[in-house]
Amino acid sequence: MNYNKKILILLAGCCLAFTSCDNFLDIQPKGIVIPKTCEDYETLLNDAQLMKASESYPIYLTDDIFMLDDDDMTGGFNYMELPNQRLYTFQPQVFGDGETDGLWTYSYNRIYTYNVIINNVLGSSNATEEHKKQVQAEALVGRAFEYLTLVNAYGKHYDAETAQTDPGVPLLLDEDINKTNLTRATVQQVYDQIKADLDQAAPNLPERPVLNANRASRPVGYGMLARMYLYMGDYEKALENARLSLENNSALLDMKLYNVVDPEQYFGRTDLPQDPSDNPENIYVRRMPYVYGVNASVYGSEDLINLYDHENDKRYLLYFTKRLGTTTTDYDLYAPYVALNIAMGTPEIYLIAAECEARIGSKDQAMEYINTLRDNRIVDNAPLNASNNGEALRLVLEERRRELTMNGCMRLIDLKRLNKEPEFAKTVTHRANGVDYTLEPNSPKYVLPIPPTVLRYNPGMEDNIR
Numbered sequence: 001m002n003y004n005k006k007i008l009i010l011l012a013g014c015c016l017a018f019t020s021c022d023n024f025l026d027i028q029p030k031g032i033v034i035p036k037t038c039e040d041y042e043t044l045l046n047d048a049q050l051m052k053a054s055e056s057y058p059i060y061l062t063d064d065i066f067m068l069d070d071d072d073m074t075g076g077f078n079y080m081e082l083p084n085q086r087l088y089t090f091q092p093q094v095f096g097d098g099e100t101d102g103l104w105t106y107s108y109n110r111i112y113t114y115n116v117i118i119n120n121v122l123g124s125s126n127a128t129e130e131h132k133k134q135v136q137a138e139a140l141v142g143r144a145f146e147y148l149t150l151v152n153a154y155g156k157h158y159d160a161e162t163a164q165t166d167p168g169v170p171l172l173l174d175e176d177i178n179k180t181n182l183t184r185a186t187v188q189q190v191y192d193q194i195k196a197d198l199d200q201a202a203p204n205l206p207e208r209p210v211l212n213a214n215r216a217s218r219p220v221g222y223g224m225l226a227r228m229y230l231y232m233g234d235y236e237k238a239l240e241n242a243r244l245s246l247e248n249n250s251a252l253l254d255m256k257l258y259n260v261v262d263p264e265q266y267f268g269r270t271d272l273p274q275d276p277s278d279n280p281e282n283i284y285v286r287r288m289p290y291v292y293g294v295n296a297s298v299y300g301s302e303d304l305i306n307l308y309d310h311e312n313d314k315r316y317l318l319y320f321t322k323r324l325g326t327t328t329t330d331y332d333l334y335a336p337y338v339a340l341n342i343a344m345g346t347p348e349i350y351l352i353a354a355e356c357e358a359r360i361g362s363k364d365q366a367m368e369y370i371n372t373l374r375d376n377r378i379v380d381n382a383p384l385n386a387s388n389n390g391e392a393l394r395l396v397l398e399e400r401r402r403e404l405t406m407n408g409c410m411r412l413i414d415l416k417r418l419n420k421e422p423e424f425a426k427t428v429t430h431r432a433n434g435v436d437y438t439l440e441p442n443s444p445k446y447v448l449p450i451p452p453t454v455l456r457y458n459p460g461m462e463d464n465i466r
Contacts, residue, residue: 065298108172140201235355256378272338318336340407351399370396373399400414
């Protein structure tokens with residue numbers, strides 16, 4: 001394959017490295033074995049590349065972390081990769097020409113494989129129509145998940161008044177790797193496609209995941225709709241779908257049963273389930289390319305750490321430490337050494353339901369959702385109460401931040417959406433080498449830039465002005 005063809009593959013985000021054990025998708029469409037049976041397409045759903053998602057680097061834009069300049073524990077700001085330094089100091093440029101934006105590139109790689117399945121599995125052989133529709137439905141959920149992350153990372157947050165014109169991301173819905181001059185669909189068009197994919201998938205998803213939670217199931221379909229509607233600000237529909245998701249699976253891990261068993265260890269410091277698939281609350285599992293994310297690389301910000309009960313909240317006690325091996329620090333290092341699930345778990349669904357109840361429903365019901373979660377997180381949990389819906393919303397958002405910390409793009413997206421509400425708008429400040437850098441509410445720097453390589457080979461594509 002020549003260099004130009006490789007560039008086209010990169011731009012469409014198609015298939016840098018999709019080599020499964022059966023070689024169904026080495027490079028499509030020339031020189032490969034095309035899947036024919038439904039089992040072939042289902043094998044693609046189990047490909048190791050589809051078990052990953054997103055990146056950890058958006059965390060460096062947020063208020064959840066801080067870095068020392070030079071540090072024996074983490075290395076410090078001065079030893080971070082250059083793109084992360086640029087993010088942490090809110091620079092307009094993030095990735096240079098020779099640097100890969102993994103969030104963009106590998107998301108489109110996965111979308112390519114989902115497109116192959118979605119567009120071809122119904123014509124495959126050796127399976128019932130019901131089974132073929134199930135495989136297609138799982139791929140539709142996967143594609144929707146990728147696009148929901150992409151549009152919120154590279155586009156402005158959804159606003160019904162401007163979504164029709166705000167640039168989102170390219171919508172690639174087929175397997176054609178020869179497309180040139182790609183352009184960005186609007187935020188509204190991307191959301192419309194996400195909704196269409198999830199609606200089409202809904203009636204054909206299995207009640208429980210096939211094999212394990214790497215595969216989509218009914219509670220995931222409803223949960224993804226709940227997340228989408230939450231981001232859109234449609235709290236009634238978000239609540240409806242969150243309830244449906246919890247009706248299908250409301251399991252929570254009782255973290256009170258787990259402990260720091262050996263503070264001198266790195267791996268095995270705690271006895272938490274090491275693999276996301278072994279945690280019953282993980283209903284849809286995707287790992288970061290580096291499965292531990294920013295583990296042992298960042299400190300929790302003072303603002304974040306102050307939200308936890310340091311004596312009784314197991315999330316603080318298990319995820320953060322001031323000692324790792326034989327090294328101690330004055331700050332709270334994020335170091336659970338547990339493979340992070342960045343797709344979807346029931347805690348997020350409880351939080352969505354609680355937030356929507358606080359916004360449009362009952363403060364008491366909101367607190368019931370939150371206290372159910374906290375009962376599985378905090379030793380001798382004292383139930384939270386709210387005097388009104390406004391107070392309930394504040395408590396829910398604080399709980400959401402405690403629960404979902406260091407989870408891919410989650411905090412970045414929350415900052416973007418909450419900045420639209422004056423009572424929750426926030427200025428983020430980072431300090432590096434004696435200089436304070438600030439990120440104002442609604443700053444265009446909350447929107448990630450389109451990778452330079454993509455812009456170079458797609459001259460008609462609009463960049464984000466940062």
